Amino acid sequence: MSSTRRRTTRSTRTTRTALTSAFVTVAIAVLVFALHARGALPSEADAAAPTGTTATTEPPAADVPEPSRASSPADLARARALLAALPVKGKAPATGYDRTADFGSPWLDVDHNGCDTRNDVLARDLTDVVRRGPCTVLSGVLLSPYSGARIDFVRGDTTSTRVQIDHVVALENAWVTGAQQRSAEQRQALANDPENLFAVDQHQNAQKRSGDAATWLPADTAFRCTYVAHQVSVKSKYGLWVAPAEHDAMVRVLDHC
DSSP states (O other): OOHHHHHHHHHHHHHHHHHHHHHHHHHHHHHHHHHHHHTOSOOHHHHHSOTTEEEEOSOOSSOOOOOOSSOOHHHHHHHHHHHHHSOBOOOOOOTTOOHHHHHOSSSOOTTOSSSOHHHHHHHHHOEEEEEETTTEEEEEEEEOTTTOOEEEEEOSTTTGGGEEEEESSOHHHHHHTTGGGSOHHHHHHHHTOGGGEEEEEHHHHHHHTTOOTTTOOOSOGGGHHHHHHHHHHHHHHTTOOBOHHHHHHHHHHHHTO
């Protein structure tokens, strides 16, 4: 065989080998993509997550309503109508008020989804949530609706309190405006109702304490309409009343929405 023919044969074999390798590479890439799409292979985020945790921005399986960040005209009209129908009278004495005895231990699992209310609300209101198991929120990011502050939440003895769960209608306020007359089951439902709960920054929650709309409103003025609308809705839902100063403060807020 001539040298020219041998060189031609080797060149042809080299070309075929290169084409075969390229075909195999493309086939492997397509297969890997298909497996990722079907969830058969772990993603980089899954691989980076600590053992026993799952990085997710999805809410828990329970049907926990999203908090309203901006009230629509229909929401505000409903709030005004509900407020007009609420009884207006003085507060009852708070003598003997006890959070645990009157509203149940914080936090319960009243919706029976296997997760306590605090973890439900954290999973709902935080982003970049990392959990241990299906319920326990280990970390996440909160943009506090009361102040606009960004808080990096990390579960721990000295860090968990940076993010707190606020009762929009404070439980002591509920107690002195009609909750004393509700059943224990109704009071527990009120204390764990997602509509009455927001994850917020520690500073704003500490300022509020048990205040009503006459004594405290969120620092973020853009959120006040939504805040008061939630208060009115909760008070109407659980058969509570409003004190005169509280009623007037609610009217002022809603009139400027």
